Amino acid sequence: MGRTIVPIGPYHPLQEEPEFFSLTVEGERVVDIDVRIGYNHRGIEKLSERKNFDQSTFVIERICGICSTSHPFAYTRAVEDIFPMDVPERAKYIRTIIAEGERIHSHLLWLGLAGHFLGYNTVYMWVWKLREEILDAMEILSGNRNNYAMFKPGGVRRDIKESDIPDVLRKVESIVGTLEMLRDAIMDDPVIHARTKGVGVLTKEKSIEFSALGPTSRASGVARDVRKDSPYAVYDRLDWDMIVTQNGDVFDKVVVRVLEMLESVKIIRACLLNLPGGEIDAKIKNVPPGEGVGHIEAPRGETFHYVRSDGTNRPVRHKVRAPTFMNLPTYKATVVGETISDATIILAAIDPCYCCTERMAVRDVDGARLYDGQDLIRLSQLKTERLRKELGFGS
Amino acid sequence: MSMKLKALLKSPWVFHLSTGSCNNCDIEVLDCLTPRFDIERFGMLLAGSIKHADVLLVTGSCNRMSVERMKRMYEQVPRPCLVVAIGECALSRGMFIHSYNCPVPLDQIIPVDVYIPGCPPKPEAIIAGVVKLIEKVGSKT
Amino acid sequence: MTREEVLKDIRSKFEGEILDFCDKSPHRVYMEIRPEAIVPMASHLFLDLGARFNIASGMDMMDRIEILYHHTLEDLNLMISLRVRLDRDNPEIDSMGAKLEAYNWIEREIAEILGVRFRGHPDMRHLLLADNWPDGVYPLRQDYEEWDPSAIRDRGV
Numbered sequence: 001m002g003r004t005i006v007p008i009g010p011y012h013p014l015q016e017e018p019e020f021f022s023l024t025v026e027g028e029r030v031v032d033i034d035v036r037i038g039y040n041h042r043g044i045e046k047l048s049e050r051k052n053f054d055q056s057t058f059v060i061e062r063i064c065g066i067c068s069t070s071h072p073f074a075y076t077r078a079v080e081d082i083f084p085m086d087v088p089e090r091a092k093y094i095r096t097i098i099a100e101g102e103r104i105h106s107h108l109l110w111l112g113l114a115g116h117f118l119g120y121n122t123v124y125m126w127v128w129k130l131r132e133e134i135l136d137a138m139e140i141l142s143g144n145r146n147n148y149a150m151f152k153p154g155g156v157r158r159d160i161k162e163s164d165i166p167d168v169l170r171k172v173e174s175i176v177g178t179l180e181m182l183r184d185a186i187m188d189d190p191v192i193h194a195r196t197k198g199v200g201v202l203t204k205e206k207s208i209e210f211s212a213l214g215p216t217s218r219a220s221g222v223a224r225d226v227r228k229d230s231p232y233a234v235y236d237r238l239d240w241d242m243i244v245t246q247n248g249d250v251f252d253k254v255v256v257r258v259l260e261m262l263e264s265v266k267i268i269r270a271c272l273l274n275l276p277g278g279e280i281d282a283k284i285k286n287v288p289p290g291e292g293v294g295h296i297e298a299p300r301g302e303t304f305h306y307v308r309s310d311g312t313n314r315p316v317r318h319k320v321r322a323p324t325f326m327n328l329p330t331y332k333a334t335v336v337g338e339t340i341s342d343a344t345i346i347l348a349a350i351d352p353c354y355c356c357t358e359r360m361a362v363r364d365v366d367g368a369r370l371y372d373g374q375d376l377i378r379l380s381q382l383k384t385e386r387l388r389k390e391l392g393f394g395s
Numbered sequence: 396m397s398m399k400l401k402a403l404l405k406s407p408w409v410f411h412l413s414t415g416s417c418n419n420c421d422i423e424v425l426d427c428l429t430p431r432f433d434i435e436r437f438g439m440l441l442a443g444s445i446k447h448a449d450v451l452l453v454t455g456s457c458n459r460m461s462v463e464r465m466k467r468m469y470e471q472v473p474r475p476c477l478v479v480a481i482g483e484c485a486l487s488r489g490m491f492i493h494s495y496n497c498p499v500p501l502d503q504i505i506p507v508d509v510y511i512p513g514c515p516p517k518p519e520a521i522i523a524g525v526v527k528l529i530e531k532v533g534s535k536t
Numbered sequence: 537m538t539r540e541e542v543l544k545d546i547r548s549k550f551e552g553e554i555l556d557f558c559d560k561s562p563h564r565v566y567m568e569i570r571p572e573a574i575v576p577m578a579s580h581l582f583l584d585l586g587a588r589f590n591i592a593s594g595m596d597m598m599d600r601i602e603i604l605y606h607h608t609l610e611d612l613n614l615m616i617s618l619r620v621r622l623d624r625d626n627p628e629i630d631s632m633g634a635k636l637e638a639y640n641w642i643e644r645e646i647a648e649i650l651g652v653r654f655r656g657h658p659d660m661r662h663l664l665l666a667d668n669w670p671d672g673v674y675p676l677r678q679d680y681e682e683w684d685p686s687a688i689r690d691r692g693v
Contacts, residue, residue, distance in 0.1 A: 039461045040415045041664040043494040046675055050493065059490055065419025065515065084561055109422065128429035146419050146515060211589045211638035224588070229610040230563065293564065293606065293615060295590065306593040306604070319593035321642075326591075329641060459666040487691050495675045496665070498687035 003031070006340065021331075021347065028339040033331050048318040053079055053153055053287055056315065060305075061147050063320060066109060069102045070298030071320065072151035074305040077232060077294030079153040082287055082309055088279040091155040096233040097271045098141065098150050099296070100264040101172070105134040106299035107257045108175075110348075111182070114254060117344050118195055119381030123182070130175050137171040140164050155281030165272050172268050179265075183258050194387045196251035200334040200346030203248055210330045213323045214301025215256045216350045220248035226297040238270050250349045286313065298323055300350075324350070344380040400475050403449045404529050406438035409479075410448030410472070414465050415497065416455030419515040420482035424452055432518045439525065450477045450525070456484035456491040457501050469505050477528060480507045481521060483514045508532075539612050542585060546616075550577055556619075566604075568619040574605065575630045577618055581607045582636060587616065589638045594646040596677045601627045601650060622652065631657035649676040 006023040020039070024032035044063055048056045060071040073095060080087065087095075108131040115123030135145045141160060142148035150156050160168075186192055202212065207220040217224045225242045227235040243259045245252040289311040295304045301323030308317040327350045335346050411424050427434040428441055442448045445468050457465070469476075480501055483489035491497045501507060509531070511524035537545070543565065547554060553573035558566040569577055581587040590606035605618040622629060631654035633640035643654045644663040651674040654660070662669065673683050682689075 038662065038664040038666065039464070040413075040455075040458065041460070041496050042415055042456055042458055042491050043496045043675060046680075047491065047494055062417045062419075062490065062514075065417040065422055068417070068419065081561075081564070125430055128426065129431060132426075132429075132431045145517065146422070208588075209637050224610060230608075230613045291566075293617070295608075302590070304590050304606070306591075306606070308595065317593070317595040319591070319595075321591040321593075325641060326638065329637060332637075459669070463666075492691065493689060495680070495682070498684050500688065503688060 002026070023335070023340070023343060025340055028341075030335050030338055030340060030343055033335045035328060035331060037328070045318055045320055048320075049315055052313040053284075053309075053315065056318065057151055057153075058149065060318075060320065061149065064322065065146050066106050067102060067298045067300065067303070067322075068147045069098050069151065070296060070303045071305070071322075073099055074294040074296045074298075074303040075307065075318075075320075076151050076153045077296060078292045078305040078307040079284075079287060079294070079309075081292030081294055082290040082307065085154070085282065085284075087155050087282055089276045090159075090278045091280045091282075092233045093271045093275050094156045094160055094280065095151065096235065096238075097160070097268055098138070098148055098156075099233070100267045100271075101134055101138050101141070102148075103299045104172075104175070104261050104264045104268075105131050105138070107261050108134065110257060111254070114345065114348060117348055117380055118192065119384035126178065127182070130178055133171045133174055137168045140168055140171075152281070153287075154284040155279070157281075159280050160272075160275065165275070169269065169272050172265055176262065176265055179258070179261055183262070186254060186258060190391050191384060191388050192254075193251065194391065195342075195384055196254065196345065197247075197249055199250045199342050200338060200349055201247065201249045202330055202334050206330065206333040207248065210333070211326050212301070212330050212350075213326050214297065214299070215253055215260065216301065216327045216330065218242070218244050219252035219256045221246040224302075226295055226302050230295070232296060234271065235267075238267055240267050250345055253349045287311075300324060301327060341379045341383045397475070400532065403475060403477075404533050406440070407449045407477075407525070407529065408440050408442040408447055409450045409452050409525070410442045410445050411452045412454070412465060412468060414453060414455035414461040414485070414501070415458035416482065416484055420454035420484075423515045423518050424454070424481065424521060427518045427521055432522065434522055434525075437522070437526065445471050446473065448472055448476070450479060450528070452479050452481055452521075453485050453501055453505075453507075454481045456488045456494070456497040457499060457504065458494075458496045459498065462499070462504060466504065477508045477532065478505055479509045479511060479524060479528060481511045481524075482516060483512060486510050486512055489514065537585075537612075539614055542609065542612065542614070545585075546577075546580070549580065553577065563613055564615050564617070566617045566619060568621070571620045571622060571629050574618065574620055575632060575635065578605055578607070578632050578639070579635065581616060581618075582638075585609060586611075589636070590615070592639070592642045592646060594650045594652060594676075596624070596650060598624070598678055600624050601652060603629070603646065603652065605632075627652040628655060629653075630655050633657050633659075648674070650674050651677065 004025045006025055020036040022034045023030050048059050051059055057072040060075050061068045063071050108127050112124040112127035139145050142150050150158055202220045204221045207217045207222050223244045228242050240263045243256045245256055287309045289309055291308040293306050295302050304321040306319040307315050310316045335343055413421050480486055485501045488497050488500055509524055509528040511520055513520055553569050554567050556568035587607040587609050590608055592603055592605045594603045601622045601624050603620050607616050631643055633643045634656045643657055646652050647654055648662055648665050
């Protein structure tokens with residue numbers, strides 16, 4: 001059977017790192033995959049070296065719009081690691097609240113898009129409506145829907161007003177009902193099972209070899225979560241569970257993320273109700289020479305920052321490693337051997353920044369056929385439709 | 396007003412192009428489609444293919460790799476075509492102005508009709524911007 | 537294994553390779569090692585001790601190039617960073633990416649932004665920079681200068 005090369009990308013409206021995939025397919029089966037990134041490289045590591053320690057937080061917040069808090073969080077921890085110091089209690093609680101709120105809205109965003117790829121547009125619209133509640137809560141807390149600018153080395157920039165807490169709590173808790181309904185729907189729906197179970201499996205061994213992170217590794221049975229392994233902020237004092245599933249397929253990745261959101265709601269509630277009083281900023285005067293490492297659990301996995309100081313007011317080196325950098329190469333293990341209509345959801349399953357797959361173009365080597373991204377999503381949606389009929393759900 | 400432009404303004408189909416942004420503007424553009432903001436009530440629809448688009452929504456700071464793709468995509472849009480720059484990066488590259496990988500601002504590469512500032516602009520701002528674009532083009536021709 | 541046992545194990549196995557040992561805090565250990573020892577030491581950490589590879593961070597120190605390979609032992613909450621010093625004019629080191637998939641991409645990144653040669657790396661294409669980026673220009677070197685005459689660096693106001 002002849003081989004066909006399927007170029008995907010590089011442009012996708014929703015993702016933080018536009019990537020270019022080239023899939024080699026034989027008939028329907030994917031036999032090889034290659035990834036080219038760099039469409040989003042803006043030299044932030046170099047820019048950060050031109051800024052002082054306080055200004056750097058604003059630059060690195062713009063690495064990614066969805067996990068915009070995870071980078072300042074890891075960076076401030078790296079700066080605080082240069083000369084081991086502790087931030088005030090109240091700041092720790094506020095940091096935890098912001099980080100968890102971000103985890104919920106990031107996972108919701110992903111769930112909506114996963115629904116879209118599978119042909120469940122109702123899920124897409126509902127979930128994104130749900131996400132607005134979280135964004136509202138974040139707007140009350142920080143003053144902006146994204147890019148919260150809450151973090152600074154030594155503490156946080158902005159306090160939470162006592163009078164805002166009931167509003168925030170109400171908004172965050174308002175999503176629980178719908179979320180539980182969605183969870184039950186996903187667990188019960190035979191069509192979703194047929195589409196996602198056993199598809200794009202990342203085995204435990206492969207997950208360890210690739211050093212996969214976050215939900216991608218937890219779905220493969222690797223209990224890896226920086227919040228538990230290396231507790232920071234107030235995670236070790238709160239009651240919450242790490243979600244680990246065993247199969248490593250797309251279904252397990254969905255389940256891990258949905259259950260994690262419910263845990264995050266629990267964490268936010270506990271933090272808001274137990275918010276201690278006091279200072280929010282340790283007021284760092286200057287950063288001594290040295291080096292520090294900060295890592296935190298972002299929605300997609302561990303975000304890692306390395307900062308080196310030479311005693312001036314600027315970092316001499318600031319290394320940023322986002323979780324997708326480690327998760328992306330796992331495509332080599334998950335996509336190969338699957339069909340092209342499943343490739344859409346597998347590529348989206350690690351949450352690479354969402355809709356990586358929205359603008360694919362399929363081209364036969366002889367140029368006989370031409371598909372674009374819409375066609376590929378349609379291919380995926382048609383498969384769901386066919387399965388629905390086969391399983392007796394009507395259309 | 397030409398027939399084509401009149402039809403365009405009635406129901407502009409937008410295509411969204413990210414040229415090395417942080418994804419925030421992109422998410423807000425997509426947010427416009429969802430129930431809270433529902434941009435489709437103005438007849439706007441996010442087109443999946445550049446060949447169907449009337450309006451280009453460009454975000455991001457034009458890095459070296461994406462800028463080549465953007466030029467090629469701009470050539471493929473059916474004319475008339477309007478360009479909207481969304482977010483600080485697309486306006487002036489914002490804090491990425493000294494980045495080694497973002498050499499030239501967007502409006503030096505392709506002509507821009509409307510600028511929507513913000514980091515990121517709220518969905519309300521994006522809707523208002525596109526509506527202003529429709530008014531501007533409608534009154535001029 | 538406890539923290540002490542792990543550190544003792546590494547120190548006894550690689551006695552002559554460790555040039556400097558810095559026990560910075562309960563969760564951070566920095567070791568400076570000979571560049572030749574990176575493959576056996578990182579493999580030992582990754583495969584035998586079950587450490588997770590966080591990332592490698594390269595930096596230009598003007599008189600040398602340093603690469604730190606960060607590994608985390610999750611059970612112990614211990615991060616072990618292996619530091620190698622390379623000659624700035626001709627930086628070269630053995631590739632870990634040839635052996636373990638996790639090290640592959642970061643070596644490609646360090647090669648293009650700092651100009652380090654990784655001996656034996658299977659796939660040395662550009663990762664982040666454009667394909668038409670000039671050879672021999674490494675943006676994260678301290679002495680990097682603008683090379684593109686068409687770049688516009690003012691806001692036009």
